[in-house]
Amino acid sequence: MATASETGIITAHREGATKWWTRFLDPSERTLAALLLAPTALLLSLIIVYPVCRLVWTSFQNLSLTSGLPAEFAGLENYRLMIDDPVFWETTWNTVLITLITVPGALLVGLGLALMANMPFRLKWPVRLSLLIPWALPLSFAGLIFAWFFHSEYGVVNDVLRRVGIEGIIWFNSANWAFAAICLTIIWKTSSFMALIILAGLQTIPRSLYEAAEVDGAGRFRQFFEITLPLLKPAIVVALIFRTITALQTFDIPFTMTRGGPGTSTATLAMYIHQNTVDFLDLGYGSALAVVMFLLSMCVTFVYLRMIRAKG
Numbered sequence: 001m002a003t004a005s006e007t008g009i010i011t012a013h014r015e016g017a018t019k020w021w022t023r024f025l026d027p028s029e030r031t032l033a034a035l036l037l038a039p040t041a042l043l044l045s046l047i048i049v050y051p052v053c054r055l056v057w058t059s060f061q062n063l064s065l066t067s068g069l070p071a072e073f074a075g076l077e078n079y080r081l082m083i084d085d086p087v088f089w090e091t092t093w094n095t096v097l098i099t100l101i102t103v104p105g106a107l108l109v110g111l112g113l114a115l116m117a118n119m120p121f122r123l124k125w126p127v128r129l130s131l132l133i134p135w136a137l138p139l140s141f142a143g144l145i146f147a148w149f150f151h152s153e154y155g156v157v158n159d160v161l162r163r164v165g166i167e168g169i170i171w172f173n174s175a176n177w178a179f180a181a182i183c184l185t186i187i188w189k190t191s192s193f194m195a196l197i198i199l200a201g202l203q204t205i206p207r208s209l210y211e212a213a214e215v216d217g218a219g220r221f222r223q224f225f226e227i228t229l230p231l232l233k234p235a236i237v238v239a240l241i242f243r244t245i246t247a248l249q250t251f252d253i254p255f256t257m258t259r260g261g262p263g264t265s266t267a268t269l270a271m272y273i274h275q276n277t278v279d280f281l282d283l284g285y286g287s288a289l290a291v292v293m294f295l296l297s298m299c300v301t302f303v304y305l306r307m308i309r310a311k312g
Contacts, residue, residue: 052294055287055290055291055294056287056291058071058283058284058287059078059079059284059287059288059290059291060073060074060075060076060078060284061073061074061283061284061287062074062077062078062284063282063283063284063287064280064281064282064283064284065281065282065283066280066281066282071284074284078284078285078287078288079288081285081288082285082288082289082292087264087267087272088269088272088289090264090265090267091264091267091268091269091271091272092269092292094179094265094266094267094268094269095247095248095250095268095269095270095293096248097179098182098183098186098247098250098254098268099244099247099248099250101183101187102183102186102187102190102247103240103243103244103247105183105187105191106186106187106190106191106193106194106243107194107236107239107240107243109187109188109191109194109195110190110191110192110193110194110195110197110198110239111194111195111198111236113131113191113192113195114194114195114196114198114199114202115202115228117131117195117199118199118202118203128199131192131195131196131199132192132196133192134188134189134191134192135189135192135193135196137189138252139189139251139252139253139256140252140253140255140256142185142188142189142252142253143185143252143253143254143255143256143257144256144257146181146184146185146188146253146257147172147256147257147258150171150172150181150257151171152168152169152170152171152172152173155171157169157171158171172257172258172261172262173262174262175262175263175265175266178257178258178261178262178265178266179265179266181257182253182254182257182258182266185253185257186247186250186253189253190243190246190247193239193242193243194239194243197235197238197239197242198232198235198236198239200235201231201232201234201235201236202228202232202235204231205227205228205231205232209227209231210223210227213226213227234308237304237307237308240304241300241301241304241305244300244304245297245300245301248269248293248296248297248300249270249293249297250268250270251268251270251271251274254266254267254268254271255271255274269289269292269293270293272289273286273289273290273293276289277290
């Protein structure tokens with residue numbers, strides 16, 4: 001026959017089990033949120049966390065598929081080689097320079113396109129549809145098109161220059177002109193993406209604010225700087241985050257237009273990673289380069305998020 005203490009223990013155990021099942025069948029908001037987010041967290045761990053961790057681990061190894069030797073731990077050797085590698089510094093500088101030129105350029109062009117697409121006229125859909133064409137065009141295809149545009153003999157750009165009395169330019173034989181051609185192509189390709197995000201922000205601005213400003217005697221110029229731009233800041237920051245990260249990962253357009261030439265004057269960090277991992281099969285050094293690019297992207301994202309938080 002069970003004692004009173006044993007009976008109390010059994011009763012408490014049953015109450016605890018009942019409470020657990022009750023909590024599972026009728027969860028609190030916190031428990032429900034954890035249950036709903038668990039599949040997403042697992043998926044993100046599989047497709048993001050694990051590959052990034054594997055990339056970092058490979059960057060500490062001496063792993064070259066051409067040597068036929070097994071991978072061995074090399075510590076910071078790949079990163080020490082990177083510091084003494086002039087091509088790494090050149091491609092990193094090219095990547096940063098492309099970012100500094102094309103991101104503000106795409107923002108200015110995209111802002112103009114968005115304002116034009118938001119104008120009050122009847123047939124808006126052709127203008128808005130035209131914004132989708134550059135954005136939907138594959139990056140490599142855009143690079144091939146503009147490589148033909150800037151061709152020194154039969155390109156459209158040189159043909160226009162000759163018609164207005166200016167001598168044609170051999171674009172891809174000069175580092176500066178080739179770099180300029182790449183930046184112009186990237187700005188054309190990415191400005192439509194910026195325009196679509198900014199246009200979405202323009203749609204959220206109440207028309208009543210402009211009507212009130214007109215009653216107070218504010219002109220178009222003043223309305224733009226005191227109403228449009230301040231209310232567009234969240235959309236602009238979001239567009240800048242996405243555009244800056246993709247600019248740091250620029251690969252397709254320089255690769256299809258110049259292959260990084262002349263020399264390595266237009267090569268980007270992503271192209272150098274591709275060369276080491278795909279062409280040279282040096283997975284250890286290529287992974288170390290990829291880690292650097294990942295850290296650059298994270299630093300830029302952190303800065304933008306701090307800006308959003310400070311403004312909030």
